[in-house]
Amino acid sequence: xxxxxxxxxxxxxxxARLAQVSVATVSRVVNGNYSVRPSTKAxxxxxxxxxxxxxxxxxxxxxxxxxxxxxxxxxxxYNMFFAEVIDGxxxxxxEQQYSLLFNCAKNDPQQEMDCIRALFARNVAGIIVISxxxxxxxxxxxxxxxxxxxxxFINNGWxxxxxxxxxxNDERQGSRAALEYLIGLGHERILFVRGVNSDSYTVKEEAYxxxxxxxxWFDERFIVNxxxxxxxxxxxxxxxxxxxxxQDLQPTAILCCNDLMGVGALNACQSLGLDxxxxxSIMGYDNIALSRxxxxxxxxxxxxxxxxxxxxxxxxxxxxxxxxxxxxxxQNTLVDRExxxxxxxxx
Amino acid sequence: xxxxxxxxxxxxxxxARLAQVSVATVSRVVNGNYSVRPSTKAxxxxxxxxxxxxxxxxxxxxxxxxxxxxxxxxxxxYNMFFAEVIDGxxxxxxEQQYSLLFNCAKNDPQQEMDCIRALFARNVAGIIVISxxxxxxxxxxxxxxxxxxxxxFINNGWxxxxxxxxxxNDERQGSRAALEYLIGLGHERILFVRGVNSDSYTVKEEAYxxxxxxxxWFDERFIVNxxxxxxxxxxxxxxxxxxxxxQDLQPTAILCCNDLMGVGALNACQSLGLDxxxxxSIMGYDNIALSRxxxxxxxxxxxxxxxxxxxxxxxxxxxxxxxxxxxxxxQNTLVDRExxxxxxxxx
DNA sequence: CTGTTAGCGCGTTCAG
DNA sequence: CTGAACGCGCTAACAG
Numbered sequence: 001x002x003x004x005x006x007x008x009x010x011x012x013x014x015x016a017r018l019a020q021v022s023v024a025t026v027s028r029v030v031n032g033n034y035s036v037r038p039s040t041k042a043x044x045x046x047x048x049x050x051x052x053x054x055x056x057x058x059x060x061x062x063x064x065x066x067x068x069x070x071x072x073x074x075x076x077x078y079n080m081f082f083a084e085v086i087d088g089x090x091x092x093x094x095e096q097q098y099s100l101l102f103n104c105a106k107n108d109p110q111q112e113m114d115c116i117r118a119l120f121a122r123n124v125a126g127i128i129v130i131s132x133x134x135x136x137x138x139x140x141x142x143x144x145x146x147x148x149x150x151x152x153f154i155n156n157g158w159x160x161x162x163x164x165x166x167x168x169n170d171e172r173q174g175s176r177a178a179l180e181y182l183i184g185l186g187h188e189r190i191l192f193v194r195g196v197n198s199d200s201y202t203v204k205e206e207a208y209x210x211x212x213x214x215x216x217w218f219d220e221r222f223i224v225n226x227x228x229x230x231x232x233x234x235x236x237x238x239x240x241x242x243x244x245x246x247q248d249l250q251p252t253a254i255l256c257c258n259d260l261m262g263v264g265a266l267n268a269c270q271s272l273g274l275d276x277x278x279x280x281s282i283m284g285y286d287n288i289a290l291s292r293x294x295x296x297x298x299x300x301x302x303x304x305x306x307x308x309x310x311x312x313x314x315x316x317x318x319x320x321x322x323x324x325x326x327x328x329x330x331q332n333t334l335v336d337r338e339x340x341x342x343x344x345x346x347x
Numbered sequence: 348x349x350x351x352x353x354x355x356x357x358x359x360x361x362x363a364r365l366a367q368v369s370v371a372t373v374s375r376v377v378n379g380n381y382s383v384r385p386s387t388k389a390x391x392x393x394x395x396x397x398x399x400x401x402x403x404x405x406x407x408x409x410x411x412x413x414x415x416x417x418x419x420x421x422x423x424x425y426n427m428f429f430a431e432v433i434d435g436x437x438x439x440x441x442e443q444q445y446s447l448l449f450n451c452a453k454n455d456p457q458q459e460m461d462c463i464r465a466l467f468a469r470n471v472a473g474i475i476v477i478s479x480x481x482x483x484x485x486x487x488x489x490x491x492x493x494x495x496x497x498x499x500f501i502n503n504g505w506x507x508x509x510x511x512x513x514x515x516n517d518e519r520q521g522s523r524a525a526l527e528y529l530i531g532l533g534h535e536r537i538l539f540v541r542g543v544n545s546d547s548y549t550v551k552e553e554a555y556x557x558x559x560x561x562x563x564w565f566d567e568r569f570i571v572n573x574x575x576x577x578x579x580x581x582x583x584x585x586x587x588x589x590x591x592x593x594q595d596l597q598p599t600a601i602l603c604c605n606d607l608m609g610v611g612a613l614n615a616c617q618s619l620g621l622d623x624x625x626x627x628s629i630m631g632y633d634n635i636a637l638s639r640x641x642x643x644x645x646x647x648x649x650x651x652x653x654x655x656x657x658x659x660x661x662x663x664x665x666x667x668x669x670x671x672x673x674x675x676x677x678q679n680t681l682v683d684r685e686x687x688x689x690x691x692x693x694x
Numbered sequence: 695c696t697g698t699t700a701g702c703g704c705g706t707t708c709a710g
Numbered sequence: 711c712t713g714a715a716c717g718c719g720c721t722a723a724c725a726g
Contacts, residue, residue, distance in 0.1 A: 009495065011702090011703055011704085012703065012704065012705095013703080021712080021713085022712065022713045022714075023703090023704080023705090023713090023714095024705080024706080024712070024713060024714080025711090025712060025713080027704070027705055027706085028705090028711095028712090030704095030705095031705080033705095034711085034712095035711070036711070036712085037711060037712085040711085040712085052491075052495075054464070054467045054468050055468060055703085055704080056409075056468070056470055056702095056703055056704070057468045057469050057470065058405050058408065058409055058469070058470050058703080058704095059409055059702075059703035059704045059705095059718090060703080060704055060705070061405060061704090061718090062403075062405055062406055062409060062702095062703080062704075062717095062718050062719065062720095063703080063704045063705055063706085063717075063718050064704085064705070064706095064718080065718065069448075069469075072449075077430045077431070077433060077434045077437075078430070078431075078434070078636060080427065080430070083424045083425070083427070083430045084424070084425075086424060086449075087424045087425070087451065090424075090449065090450070090451045091451070091453075094450070094465075099448055099450075099465060099469055100448065100449045100450070101416075101446055101447065101448060101449070102419075102433075102437065102447045102448070102449035103437070103441070103446075103447070104434065104437045104438075106438075117401070118441075118446060120401045121401050121402060121403070121404045122404050122405070122416075122446055123403055123404065123405050144399070148356065148399075232636045232639060232640070235639075235640045236639075239642075260640075263640055267642045270642060271642070289425060289579045290637065290640065292579060292582075292583075293579070293582045293607075293610055293637065294641065295586075295614045295617060295618070358718090358719055358720085359719065359720065359721095360719080368696075368697085369696065369697045369698075370697090370698095370719090370720080370721090371696070371697060371698080371699095371721080371722085372695090372696060372697075373720095374720070374721055374722090375695095375696090375721095377720095378721080380721095381695085381696095382695070383695070383696085384695060384696085387695085387696080402719085402720080403718095403719050403720070405718095405719080405720095406702090406718075406719035406720045406721090407719080407720055407721070408702090408720090409701095409702050409703065409704095409718095409719080409720075410701080410702050410719080410720045410721050410722085411702080411720085411721070411722095412702065695726105696725100696726080697724105697725085697726080698723105698724085698725080698726095699722100699723090699724085699725100700721105700722090700723085700724105701720100701721100701722100702719105702720090702721095703718105704717100704718090705716105705717100705718100706715100706716090706717100707714105707715090707716085708713105708714090708715090708716105709712100709713085709714085709715105710711105710712085710713080710714100
């Protein structure tokens with residue numbers, strides 16, 4: 001009822017005055033770290049209620065010299081992969097009572113650096129960078145960042161920065177597993193579809209060369225590079241480029257570096273009138289929601305994005321609290337759905 | 348060279364000491380709001396460089412009594428709709444040199460309120476809530492929020508909170524336009540697909556009833572409710588439920604309340620061996636990336652998510668700077684792609 | 695043009 | 711158990 005229509009938010013001083021105590025006492029009941037006589041505690045609590053008092057975290061952090069905000073930088077929001085990783089991060093961050101400062105670099109190295117700098121100024125306790133563009137950023141830059149604040153990279157295979165932590169997937173092993181699975185189904189003519197501008201494509205291609213080469217099946221022409229691999233247009237470009245490749249090379253299976261390409265491959269086969277998986281088997285990589293939305297549902301390798309995010313938070317927080325840097329590697333697991341099946345021989 | 352390996356970040360005091368000036372002078376060159384003799388300015392600048400000094404925004408804001416952080420609350424990240432709106436928000440926020448505190452309510456009203464409270468404690472300058480769950484939250488709650496901080500709702504049709512701002516799409520008009528388009532193509536037997544737990548479905552259904560009723564074509568059975576409409580499983584559930592409905596009712600066109608349902612409808616028709624758009628036309632709503640990824644590409648109504656986000660930021664900032672609340676309504680425009688075509692009569 | 699000082703909101707000594 | 715005073719990093723007001 002005695003509702004203060006005062007615009008300004010209440011502070012410890014206001015509460016102290018109303019409760020007839022000192023600001024120190026207010027602080028004590030708010031934080032509950034020192035004993036306070038029950039009767040005065042009650043008075044303070046009442047005052048807090050009445051004033052709708054909420055402690056100012058900024059002021060507290062300034063005083064305590066320690067932040068409870070962590071920053072995250074992501075290259076784009078247009079690949080669900082990132083959205084799902086962020087979802088994992090956000091959940092873990094909230095559980096720990098931290099807050100999340102969100103920045104999107106829009107696939108631009110310059111903006112990526114700007115984001116990091118902005119985060120510094122905000123006095124974050126640590127930073128998580130998803131799929132950083134380290135190929136286009138001075139190595140010194142992140143080396144300097146690490147001197148200032150704990151840093152965790154998610155899915156960065158390009159270069160190691162001493163002092164940073166890493167949470168990755170073992171995409172080399174995952175790619176091998178995918179290929180072995182296809183081979184187990186009887187496939188030999190396996191097309192490999194990759195993109196540009198990400199180290200992960202290269203890692204996967206190496207696995208492909210090795211597995212196929214060991215069996216004497218490797219053929220350079222079976223590697224198709226469809227260019228930019230992380231945008232919406234990736235699907236269409238894959239669709240277009242693969243129609244020709246499939247007709248020329250007559251593969252019985254196609255392994256794609258991500259699900260966007262996987263869907264593009266699926267569309268291409270359907271445009272060609274081929275049955276999937278009757279005539280040709282298709283595998284994606286990532287297991288983003290999209291892979292479950294198409295018909296037939298895409299068989300893929302799960303990059304467990306949620307876990308990527310949760311692990312990154314855990315590693316970061318451990319580091320913030322004085323622990324060491326870590327390098328966690330998760331295993332990709334195969335999600336067997338509807339686009340793969342036994343090889344029926346040539347078609 | 349003289350690289351201070353000191354863990355602590357440099358402060359104005361450090362810079363002042365090194366440059367042999369007072370802290371006030373440092374502040375002046377940093378903010379450039381008062382004139383400083385070029386020679387001393389140079390000394391200060393040099394010291395800043397040498398110390399890698401970055402102003403502490405938290406401290407500045409505490410002093411200035413005004414925040415440059417805005418908070419955003421989103422119900423989920425698993426519908427690309429939200430990801431794209433956030434993308435718009437993030438871009439606009441950065442342009443204005445503000446930062447974004449990100450919170451995900453995971454479709455839970457309780458968590459939605461917790462997010463808002465956490466934002467208060469962080470002393471945000473204002474808050475944007477996307478598709479709030481006002482149906483399950485005390486009206487008082489948001490009424491109180493507005494007393495403390497500027498608030499903008501994106502896509503909230505449920506209830507008006509005095510003192511809040513709104514950025515919406517005119518989904519009523521958009522739905523009418525969609526129907527008129529279908530009718531112009533010769534369709535009369537138009538199935539309407541909706542979900543639960545969002546006011547937007549009801550708005551669209553009203554438009555459907557009105558447009559169809561005016562022509563004497565309305566039939567209650569042509570309204571199909573597929574339940575939860577914003578999750579990944581929405582597509583599958585629509586797929587399942589629509590197969591029966593399409594066989595029973597023999598529609599020549601299907602209007603869906605969002606693209607997830609649109610894709611489900613497309614899958615259903617294809618499972619039935621029907622040609623889209625030859626046998627039946629399908630329209631989605633939203634124009635999320637997914638609508639461009641399926642084959643054939645989905646005709647849909649564009650909710651211009653980017654603009655939703657950018658407008659929300661603009662409205663919020665205007666309010667923060669002392670302006671009035673606003674209510675902006677955007678128009679949905681039709682995106683004519685490959686799932687709609689002229690009605691060939693019954694099939 | 696430059697230096698000194700007060701105070702933003704808070705938690706924590708240190709005295710009582 | 712409680713209160714007074716200090717300082718976190720910064721900017722604005724006021725002197726010089």
